[in-house]
Amino acid sequence: MCGVCGCGHKESRIESKPTHQHEHSHADHHHTHDEGDDSGTSRLVQVEQDIQSKNNAFAQQNRQWFRDRGLFVLNLVSSPGSGKTSLLTRSLTDLKSDFSLGVIEGDQETSNDADRIRQTGVSAIQINTGKGCHLDAHQVGHAVENLAPDNDALVFIENVGNLVCPASFDLGEAHKVAILSVTEGDDKPLKYPNMFYAADLMVINKMDLLPYVEFDVDKCIAAARQIKPEIKVICVSAITGEGMDNWYRWIKIAREQKFIGLAEQTRRIEEGSPDKTI
Amino acid sequence: MHELALCESVLDIIVGESRKQGFARVKQVWLEVGEMAGVELQAMEFSFDVVTRGSIVESAALNILQIPGSAWCMQCSKNVAVRQRFDACPDCGSYQLQINGGDEMRIKELEVE
Numbered sequence: 001m002c003g004v005c006g007c008g009h010k011e012s013r014i015e016s017k018p019t020h021q022h023e024h025s026h027a028d029h030h031h032t033h034d035e036g037d038d039s040g041t042s043r044l045v046q047v048e049q050d051i052q053s054k055n056n057a058f059a060q061q062n063r064q065w066f067r068d069r070g071l072f073v074l075n076l077v078s079s080p081g082s083g084k085t086s087l088l089t090r091s092l093t094d095l096k097s098d099f100s101l102g103v104i105e106g107d108q109e110t111s112n113d114a115d116r117i118r119q120t121g122v123s124a125i126q127i128n129t130g131k132g133c134h135l136d137a138h139q140v141g142h143a144v145e146n147l148a149p150d151n152d153a154l155v156f157i158e159n160v161g162n163l164v165c166p167a168s169f170d171l172g173e174a175h176k177v178a179i180l181s182v183t184e185g186d187d188k189p190l191k192y193p194n195m196f197y198a199a200d201l202m203v204i205n206k207m208d209l210l211p212y213v214e215f216d217v218d219k220c221i222a223a224a225r226q227i228k229p230e231i232k233v234i235c236v237s238a239i240t241g242e243g244m245d246n247w248y249r250w251i252k253i254a255r256e257q258k259f260i261g262l263a264e265q266t267r268r269i270e271e272g273s274p275d276k277t278i
Numbered sequence: 279m280h281e282l283a284l285c286e287s288v289l290d291i292i293v294g295e296s297r298k299q300g301f302a303r304v305k306q307v308w309l310e311v312g313e314m315a316g317v318e319l320q321a322m323e324f325s326f327d328v329v330t331r332g333s334i335v336e337s338a339a340l341n342i343l344q345i346p347g348s349a350w351c352m353q354c355s356k357n358v359a360v361r362q363r364f365d366a367c368p369d370c371g372s373y374q375l376q377i378n379g380g381d382e383m384r385i386k387e388l389e390v391e
């Protein structure tokens with residue numbers, strides 16, 4: 001799958017760098033590339049490339065890989081401690097009878113979360129990002145190959161707990177789902193606008209704790225809609241199960257919608273009229 | 279700190295370009311970064327120095343051009359200036375805006391030799 005990468009030396013580039021000393025000043029820095037003998041002449045070259053083009057290319061590869069296998073992939077993003085893993089383990093238990101499932105877990109260190117997932121009987125692959133603050137499309141491409149999910153499976157990617165960086169990295173997922181809990185601030189969408197802009201669904205978790213905290217659900221929803229007017233919102237408690245049915249309905253409908261479109265597209269390509277929009 | 283990862287991408291792209299466009303040393307780099315791209319410029323500059331060390335981009339000057347935010351207001355049917363994703367339309371106050379500028383991150387140009 002990974003045609004472009006020369007992986008292995010990539011992940012820890014910063015660490016593996018200083019194998020040679022950098023005390024030298026530029027004056028004694030001899031270049032052996034004066035072939036043209038036009039030293040001192042500089043020129044401008046146009047590049048015009050998206051800085052994220054490499055990640056986006058991997059994301060596109062992932063998307064194709066998911067599509068070929070009928071996988072529906074959700075990228076769960078949140079701050080640390082929002083209850084992502086609890087939400088996920090309950091969802092896996094409840095959805096096991098309806099779908100073939102798989103999980104990719106991203107954390108800076110430890111395989112604790114993947115272990116918790118595996119206890120539900122669902123296979124999980126842990127990615128430890130080490131110094132990294134987000135998952136990128138390249139890591140996910142390899143992880144999903146190792147995960148080897150069944151065709152038509154539902155795959156959850158639990159991103160590193162961080163509401164900043166994961167917003168900028170497309171992993172090839174169908175949707176980003178932002179999870180927020182009532183023990184956090186209700187203005188969080190405004191504080192981390194890029195993430196709530198990137199997400200298609202906001203799940204407000206820990207609703208069972210609402211009576212004990214100062215969290216205004218309406219204010220939070222208004223804040224999220226200020227950033228993304230079309231964002232969907234579901235309020236749940238992964239502990240009591242409140243609202244979880246709505247979350248499962250959203251997953252099923254979003255999955256159906258994705259594949260209705262894809263089936264139609266494939267049919268049109270086979271019939272030789274791929275350009276007609278549906 | 280995803281700026282470190284972004285700088286690694288910048289370096290990868292430049293090294294790739296050096297083969298395509300035939301240059302051995304980079305003196306200046308121009309990036310275009312949108313105001314709403316979620317990039318912290320100071321972190322970008324810091325990471326750039328760290329990441330480019332020992333490469334053909336070492337000691338190159340980094341110039342970052344900030345691209346102002348803009349959005350299409352559905353109510354007014356026109357482009358308006360915004361600074362944040364949660365800004366309302368400055369003319370009509372609506373939040374029905376589609377961001378269409380200011381979230382880009384591009385390598386624009388290089389000075390090479």
